[in-house]
Amino acid sequence: MRTQVGIVGAGPAGLLLAHLLHLAGIESVVLETRSRAYVEERIRAGLLEQGSVDVLTESGLGARLQREGLAHDGLELRFGGAGHRIDLKGLTGKQVTIYGQQEVVKDLIAARLAYGGPLRFEVADVAVHDLETDAPRITYTEGGEARVLECDLIAGCDGFHGICRPAIPPGC
Numbered sequence: 001m002r003t004q005v006g007i008v009g010a011g012p013a014g015l016l017l018a019h020l021l022h023l024a025g026i027e028s029v030v031l032e033t034r035s036r037a038y039v040e041e042r043i044r045a046g047l048l049e050q051g052s053v054d055v056l057t058e059s060g061l062g063a064r065l066q067r068e069g070l071a072h073d074g075l076e077l078r079f080g081g082a083g084h085r086i087d088l089k090g091l092t093g094k095q096v097t098i099y100g101q102q103e104v105v106k107d108l109i110a111a112r113l114a115y116g117g118p119l120r121f122e123v124a125d126v127a128v129h130d131l132e133t134d135a136p137r138i139t140y141t142e143g144g145e146a147r148v149l150e151c152d153l154i155a156g157c158d159g160f161h162g163i164c165r166p167a168i169p170p171g172c
Contacts, residue, residue, distance in 0.1 A: 001029065001147065001148070001149050001150070002149070002150045002151075003027050003028055003029045003118070003149060003150075003151055003152075004021075004026050004027045004028060004151065004152045004153065005017075005018075005021055005026060005027070005028040005029075005151060005152065005153050005154070005155055006028070006029055006031070006136070006137075006138045006149045006151035006153070006154045006155070007028050007029065007030045007031065007154075007155045007157055008031055008126060008128065008138065008154065008155070008156050008157060008158045008162065008163065008164050009030075009031075009032060009156070009157035009158035009159065009162060009164075010030050010031075010032035010034075010039050010105075010109070010119065010121065011039065011105065011157065011158075011159065012101060012104050012105060012108065013157040014030055014032075014155070014157030014158070015030065015105060015108035015109065015112060016055070016056075016059075016108060017155055017157060018030050018108075018112060018117060018119075019059055019061065019108060019111055019112065019117075020059060022112075022115060022117055023059060023060075028117065028118075028155075029118040029119075029120065029149055030112070030117070030118065030119045030120065031120050031123050031126055031138065031140055031149070032119070032120065032121050032122075032123065033122070033123055033124065033126060034121065034122070035121055035122050036109065036121045039102075039105055039109075039121075040102060040105055040106050040109065041102060042101075042102055042105075043100065043101075043102060044100070044101035044102065045100075045101045046098055046099065046100045046101065047096050047097070047098055048065075048069070048096065048097045048098075048099055048104070049094075049096055050094035050095060050096065050097075053065065053069070053097050056104070056107070060111070061107050061108065061111055064103070064107055065097070065099050065103075065104075065107065068099065068103070069097040069098060069099035070097065070098040070099070071095050071096075071097050071098075072088075072095055072096050072097070072098065073087065073088055073089035073090075073095050074086050074087045074088045074089060074090075075088065075096070120140075120142060122142075123140040123141065123142045123147075124140065124141040124142075125139070125140055125141040125146075126138065126139070126140045126163055127139050127140070127163065127167075128154050128156070128163065128164055128167045131154065131167060131168065131169060132169055135150065136151050136152075136153065136154045137149060137150050137151060138151065138154060156168070
């Protein structure tokens with residue numbers, strides 16, 4: 001198989017990158033070692049900064065976020081037995097929105113599947129190769145069958161503990 005951009009990781013970073021590439025007319029394939037249910041149900045962060053909300057909304061993914069997210073103009077920190085309010089809206093003109101990361105992931109997966117973008121869950125033995133060449137590739141196993149994804153570029157969106165970070169050549 002061949003694609004312009006091979007993306008390792010179907011979390012918010014990998015899925016949003018795939019969506020933005022799609023909007024720009026660039027094809028990509030997203031590979032994820034976990035199941036769809038796992039990535040959609042894994043509870044993680046739930047506070048989105050204004051910039052994230054703006055990117056999701058401007059890229060056509062903000063309808064449910066706008067409907068179900070809870071916007072807050074500030075935060076309260078408690079220490080020394082007292083509350084200390086930080087007026088984000090007053091200080092920056094921006095707000096934060098409470099909307100779970102798993103909800104963002106659900107929205108991104110739904111969008112990807114709606115336009116038919118390749119998204120492979122439960123792949124195994126993922127490895128990146130030839131990163132310093134003009135022909136990088138990703139090998140993986142899907143359904144017990146070994147596969148190769150030839151790419152123009154590889155985006156490692158599999159987090160700090162993923163396989164991509166340690167695969168980056170020294171000095172890059």
